[in-house]
Amino acid sequence: MKAMILAAGKGERMRPLTLTTPKPLLNAGGKPLIEYHLERLHRAGFRDVVINHAWLGEQIEYTLGNGERFGLSLHYSREGEPLETAGGIVRALPLLGTADTDWFMVINGDIWTDFDLTRLQPPASGEPSAVDAILVMADNPVHHRQGDFCLNDNGTLYEECAGKEGEKLTFTGISLLHRKLFDGLSDQAGKLAPVLQAAMAKGRVAGLYHPGLWVDVGTPERLRTLDQQLAIQEL
Secondary structure (H helix, E strand, C coil): CEEEEECCCCCHHHCCHHHCCCHHHCEECCEEHHHHHHHHHHHCCCCEEEEEECCCHHHHHHHHCCCHHHCCEEEEEECCCCCCHHHHHHHHHHHHCCCCCCEEEEEECCEEECCCHHHCCCCCCCCCCCCCEEEEEECCCHHHCCCCEEECCCCEEECCCCCCCCCCEEEEEEEEEEHHHHCCCCCCCCCHHHHHHHHHCCCCEEEEECCCCEEECCCHHHHHHHHHHHHHHHC
16 A cells, blocks of 8 residues: 655745745654655554645755655656645546555645554455545634544544534544545545545545644644654653
8 A cells, every 4th residue: 555645835824934935844853754664664663655746846855865765666746836635635536546555545745743644544355345435534723623523432533523523633634544535536536635525525534543643734833843853852
């Protein structure tokens, strides 16, 4: 199975930092954010990783190279003008296929987490899958108290909570996706959320709760906080 890191955004909320550096290359704890993902992917057994890029993408390729120093083979999906998340995945689909599975992992390039990627496994091969996506969910951060989706007791995700099943959780930006989720879509498909919501309406999206650390590194303030936290961990 292959993995994809979404790294094509302009990082407008991160300005002025992202005027000269793409967001996944911003440093926290002494190294670029994207390197934490590459190291975790390698530890989880991945060897082929696709990275899409657009804004200052040549810096990403120059910094990471072919992935050899991470024990990985890196492949780049060059977008030119940034596509939205679903469109970027559709553009990269030819790079994500393998002979043994139609599943692949997707990770947002601008998050940090201690989530163990080996917890995210596709359904057993040879069996018809009941889902087309598995999303890792976390508790709602202070800047996103409303959450995204509801995780039912049976492990299924829905857009709205039914009855007294509790509040919504936040999507971490880590997922396992099946390529048929994108059947009939072009690279102009737009954002991933509507694609997932359409699958949720059919009961075909599962959720996996992560009780550990997760940070949406979306602003300079959150980046500074993460940098400080990681520096303390190194002491």
